[in-house]
Amino acid sequence: MTDEIATNRKALRDFHILERYEAGVELRGTEVKSIRLGKLNISDAFARVERGQVWLYNMDVQIYEKASFSQHEPRRTRRLLLHKREILKLFAHTQQKGLALPVLRAYWKESRVKIEIGVGKGKTKGDQREDLKEKAVKRETQKVVSSFNRKHG
Template structure:
């Protein structure tokens, strides 16, 4: 059972997702409380290899208002928790031209916050238009089929 916290829909629009990967994330206590309230945004969030570890950048976790003296930085880099073999595999995949790690969604799993990363390749504007056209055609086909079934 996983309860979704937030989904980065823009990532699916801007990237061809080639592979998905689950990672834990290192958080402070005030960040967890803020996530429980839903004050998190993954739009524009990406992961990068730095010093043999993978870090999540530009994920926006708003400060927890009821925190006492210690507050967290909203857009600080956060370490992702992966096994060494996974890190090595991802490092090899990222080094290919045009590939990046994009944060797709954040969710709860057994009381822990997990981040789903996608190994993505950027879409061109032509690809985005083709995807939009394909969705419109599928929607029209579904509408026609639903009309035919209603008449029976």
């Protein structure tokens, strides 16, 4: 059971994704309740490897309104839970020039919040234009195929 919570379409637009990793997130109780209500924004979120651990920055979890006395900071840094081998791979990737770790999506997996991070190489404006052209061509061919199938199908 994997239910999508949020996707980062901006990251897919701005980066060529070379590899993908699934990571757990260290959360507080009010954060989980707020995420269950859908109050999560990962559009600017990214990860960094620091001191042998992977940290998540700029993930915005809105405040849970019904919390009694303890509340969480909406944009605090959160630790990502990965295997040591994966952390070492990510550290090696981040040492290369031009590679970043954007957050691609957040989802539920067996009542746990998981984050998919990618190793991304930044796209240039020309690359983004090429992607738009390919998308337009694909859309046009799909229209032609569907109209042909309607007439002859």
